[in-house]
Amino acid sequence: MDLGITGLRVLVTAGANGIGRGIVEAFLAEGAKVYTCDVDAAGLATLPAEVGHQVTDVADRAQVATLVESAVAHLGGLDVLVNNAGIAGPTGKVEDINPEDWDRCLQVCLTSQFNLARLAVPHLRASGNASIVNLSSAAGHLGFALRSPYAAAKWGVIGFTKSLSIELGEAGIRVNAILPGLVAGDRQRRVLEAKAQQRGLPFAEVEKAAFSYVSIKDYVTPQQLADQILFICSPRGRTISGQAIAVDGDTRMLA
Template sequence: MDLGITGLRVLVTAGAAGIGRAVVEAFLEEGARVFACDVDAQALADLPAEVGRSRTDVADRDAVAAMITAALDHLGGLDVLVNNAGIAGPTGRVEEIAPEEWDRCLSVCLTSQYNCARLAVPHLRDSRNASIVNLSSAAGKFGFGLRSPYAAAKWGVIGFTKSLAIELGEAGIRVNAILPGLVAGDRQRRVLEAKAQQQGTSFGEMEQRAFSFVSIKTYVTARQIADQILLLCSPRGGTISGQAIAIDGDTRMLS
C-alpha cells in the first residue's frame, strides 16, 4: 500500500534502537527522509547512511535546541515529530524511590516531549501533512504498581497529547499517543524481571500474569508499533487526532 509519505521529513527521538529504530526503518522504506537522535553513540553510528543523526539527551533543553537545528538543516523542514524517547525508571514502592530517580524518569519520559514539541511546532505549522506522535504506555491509562514514576510520566503524556491536539488542530497538526503495552525485547524482559524480584515470584509467572491483562496474550513487536505510527503520520491518517491508541488489542489493567 502506498501511504503517500514519500519525501516526508521525520524526526525520531531515541531512534537508534528498539521501537525508535523500527520507526526509522519503516519511514525509510516508505521513502521518507529521517533524522534520529539518541544517547547511544554506537547505535547511532549503526543507522543507515542516509539518516541524519545527533547524540542528544532529550532531557537537556540546550542539547535539544542544537538537535532541532541540526534536524532542520538535514531535512530542510519538518513534517513529523515522533517523541519516542523514554526510560523504564525505578522499580519499587514509592517510599523506596530516590527523588533523583523520580526526577530523571519524568524528565526523559514526559518533559522531553515538551522540550522537542516546543521547538518543532513552529516548523510543523509550515507543513501540509504535519503530525506528532507521542509514545505513552498502557501504564499511562491504568497505572502500574511499583512503577509510579513511569506510570505518572506516561499518564502525563496522554494529557499532553490531548491538549496539543486541541491547541494545534486549527493549524492542521494531528497529535496522537501510542500505548504499546507489552513489547518484545530486552527492555520489557528487564522490567518484568525487576518486578518479579520485587514481588518474590519467577519471571515466567510474572510474564504470564502480564499476558493475562491483554487480549492478544502475547508481546507486540516494535515493527507493529512502527506501522501504526506510519499510518497516523500519512495522509491516510485523515483527521485522527487527540487519540491514545493501544497496540495490544485490549489492555484491561496492569498490576
C-alpha cells in the same frame, strides 16, 4: 498500500534501538527522510547511512535545541515529530523510590516531549502534512503498581497530547499518542525481571501474569507500532488527532 509519505521529513527521538529503530526503519522503507537521536552513540553508528543522527539527551534543553536545528537543516524542514524517547524508571514501592530517580523518569518520559514540541511546532506549521506522535504506554491509562514514576509520566503524555491536539488543530497539525503494552525486546524483559525481583517471584510467573490481562496472548512488535504510526502520519490519517491509541492487545491492567 501506498501511504503517500515519500519525502516526508521526520524527526524520531531515541532511534538507535528497539521501538525507535523500528520507527526509523519503517519511515525509511516508505521513502521518508529521517533524522534521529539517542544517548547510544554506538547504536546510532549502525543505522543506515541515509539517516541523519546525533547523540542527544532529550532531557537537556540545550541539547534539544541543537537537535531540532540540526534536524531541520538536514531534512530541509519538518513534517513529523515522533517523541519516542523514554526510560523504564525505578521499580519499587513509592516510599522506597529515590526522588532523583523520580525526577529523571519524568524528565525523559514527559518533559522531553515538551522540550521537543515547543521547538518543532514553528517548523510544523509550515508543513502541508504535519503530525506529532507521542509515545505513552498502557500504564498511562491503567496505572502500574511498583512503577509509579513511569505511570505518572505516561499518564501526563496523554494529557499533553490531547491538549496540544486542540491547540494546534487550526494549524492543521495532528497530535496523537501511541500506547504500547508488552513490547518484544530487551527493555520489556528488564522491566519484568525487575518486577519479579521486587516481588521475589520467578520470571516466568510474572510474565504469565502479565499475559493473563491481555486479550492477544503475545508481545507487540516494534514493527506493529511503527505501522500504526506511519498510517496516522500519512495523508490517509489526516482526520485522526487527539487520540490515545492502544497498540497493546487490550491490556486491562498490569498490577
